[in-house]
Amino acid sequence: MMFTAAGAAVLIAILLFLMRALLGPTAFDRILAVNAIGTKTVVFVALLGFMAGRPDFLDIALLYALINFIATLAVLKFVEYRHLD
């Protein structure tokens, strides 16, 4: 029950961030939305793991956190300097 409530809250948060990513208006709103959805993904993977009785999903949640960071870094670098190298 507790996990279900938490899962619903995270899913609604993802929906709200998705709205922000769709509406913009600036690139930074969208980047923040992607980053926030990435964070919610990490939480949701962990939640799904505990709901399914497989807490080893936590490792995958950690991997997601790392990947999320790489993509955000590349996007921010592009917006700031217009090139990646």
Add this chain to the structure above:
Amino acid sequence: MTTLLIDVFLLLLLVITAIGAVAVRSLLAATLLLAIYSLLMALVWVSLQAVDVAFTEAAVGGGISTVLLIATLVFIGRREAPAPLIHWPSAAAVVITGAVLIYGTLDMPRFGDPQAPPHQHVAPHYIAHAMEETRVPNFVTAVLASYRGYDTLFETAVIYTAGLGLILLLRGARARRRERRR
């Protein structure tokens, strides 16, 4: 029941994201929406208990693809040329292909059916004998690294060759650009 609700909600978000990525004019926004699409897709995979696929989806779709698309934007700029939102011949092709694919799925065994052909072929042998034959405790790993070892080996060779080619091509382009600057 809860799982079904989660799946339906995630798939709904996926559809919204996909339509948004097509409709939005700024290419940077489209790239970011595709990153969101990958993250949501990875959640769908986790919800289907296909954790290894989710791993790949997050690493390739959310990480590498985003970086590659951004690298492309460096060359082509951030704005899309104005064009009508729906290109009717392409829309027709997509709808027809989709209809054919959905028609094809009607013949598939029910989702999770233990009597389905893929579960009857070699899978029982792997499940029963993977440990004694390969000494690998996880049978997905046993299939990938041992039973399909040659397949995986040459897949790796293909990816290595592709990476090598890409590095050589990009190196050449960078050297030429430096030459032009001088």
